[in-house]
């Protein structure tokens with residue numbers, strides 16, 4: 001599929017239900033609805049707080065790319081940052097606007113925007129934050145370049161992209177390829193067709209390091225610790241023990257689905 005058509009598919013997918021809202025059966029945009037989204041997110045993906053360090057950016061100008069339902073964006077605003085946010089979809093922007101109104105909070109700006117062509121000047125932000133977004137966009141590398149372009153020299157870029165070498169990717173391969181009698185279907189293809197929106201990509205450590213090496217940044221940290229998704233939190237205990245043992249064998253800090261990357265933009 002050509003990249004423009006693929007991006008339309010991605011947009012259609014995330015416009016149907018903003019990220020993290022699909023399991024919530026409460027009145028849309030009500031306080032209960034947003035609080036259930038928040039509870040679910042930080043219960044299942046508790047690593048976000050340690051990675052984002054929301055309160056450390058008090059008073060700083062931050063941009064979140066791909067805000068989704070706005071759960072992290074709300075934390076940036078609550079932490080007293082000058083928060084800007086963009087997303088490809090109207091559904092995401094509507095979620096964030098309702099959420100801010102509900103808690104009487106103000107962001108600097110929240111608008112539609114494409115990670116591959118961020119609608120801001122270069123060198124604008126102390127922090128550019130992007131959790132689980134650019135691997136959904138057809139040109140992930142362009143997305144990464146854009147995150148770096150709009151960060152200030154000396155500024156921070158924090159992003160999460162999916163790890164193809166994770167246990168979660170392995171389970172997706174088992175479910176959608178091996179157990180379906182298609183052992184030669186690659187992990188890449190499985191994720192492209194079965195992981196959220198069409199065209200989802202995931203990267204290895206080696207691949208991502210090679211891409212980052214072409215950019216004016218230094219890597220401050222790069223790790224993918226086992227997540228609840230890798231440890232099969234929704235399965236019975238024997239499965240969880242097996243997953244735990246696998247994580248210890250493969251390497252706890254490398255086998256997680258979320259590859260968390262912190263970069264510092266070099267001074268020219």
Ligand SMILES: C[S@@+](CC[C@H](N)C(=O)[O-])C[C@H]1O[C@@H](n2cnc3c(N)ncnc32)[C@H](O)[C@@H]1O
Nearest residue numbers: 014019066067068087088114115131133136137
């Ligand atoms: C998995 S959700 C993550 C949302 C949010 N960051 C979170 O963690 O809940 C992916 C989000 O990326 C957005 N997205 C996908 N491609 C994008 C692009 N090219 N530019 C901006 N946002 C994009 C989608 O609309 C969706 O809201």
